[in-house]
Amino acid sequence: MSASLPFFRYHPDPVASGSLREAAETCACCERDRGWIYTATFYTAREVNGRFCPWCIADGSAAERFAGEFADSFGLAGVGDDVLHEVTRRTPGFHAWQDPHWLVHCRTAAAFIGEVGYAELAARPDALDQLRADMRLDGWRDEARIVEFLTRLGSSASAMLFRCTVCGTHVAYVDAS
Numbered sequence: 001m002s003a004s005l006p007f008f009r010y011h012p013d014p015v016a017s018g019s020l021r022e023a024a025e026t027c028a029c030c031e032r033d034r035g036w037i038y039t040a041t042f043y044t045a046r047e048v049n050g051r052f053c054p055w056c057i058a059d060g061s062a063a064e065r066f067a068g069e070f071a072d073s074f075g076l077a078g079v080g081d082d083v084l085h086e087v088t089r090r091t092p093g094f095h096a097w098q099d100p101h102w103l104v105h106c107r108t109a110a111a112f113i114g115e116v117g118y119a120e121l122a123a124r125p126d127a128l129d130q131l132r133a134d135m136r137l138d139g140w141r142d143e144a145r146i147v148e149f150l151t152r153l154g155s156s157a158s159a160m161l162f163r164c165t166v167c168g169t170h171v172a173y174v175d176a177s
């Protein structure tokens with residue numbers, strides 16, 4: 001990742017996740033070409049002519065000027081207002097089939113790592129165990145079907161992987177088309 005990009009605590013590598021990419025494009029907020037542009041979600045009722053540079057995301061100016069948010073606050077009800085605002089207004093969102101939202105661990109927002117399939121999940125057994133537990137809670141009873149579903153992640157469905165910003169545990173949710 002370029003050393004000159006702003007650091008996002010809750011989305012530490014937005015280049016790897018595909019949310020930021022190098023482009024000669026004028027930012028809709030600061031109206032400058034900073035060499036990088038944001039490619040994922042932004043929710044606003046206002047009209048926005050173009051996309052944002054990472055600096056207008058990091059300092060909150062894009063969210064403030066266009067009264068918008070980069071991610072849904074779904075799931076973040078228990079975290080402090082400062083964290084909620086940082087995630088929804090000063091952090092790049094990400095590409096997903098469903099509206100991107102953040103996971104919570106240790107009572108605060110986790111950091112988004114990226115969209116992953118089974119191979120990447122298998123390297124993080126903590127996230128895999130948690131997905132398995134979530135599926136049981138959702139009513140999946142047949143362990144063989146759970147395993148079958150999880151091993152297929154990466155094709156019709158994938159997992160959104162996060163890492164706890166406090167204890168480092170990996171957590172994930174399933175994103176399906």
Ligand SMILES: [Zn+2]
Nearest residue numbers: 027030053056
């Ligand atoms: Zn800008």
Ligand SMILES: [Zn+2]
Nearest residue numbers: 105106164167
């Ligand atoms: Zn934690």
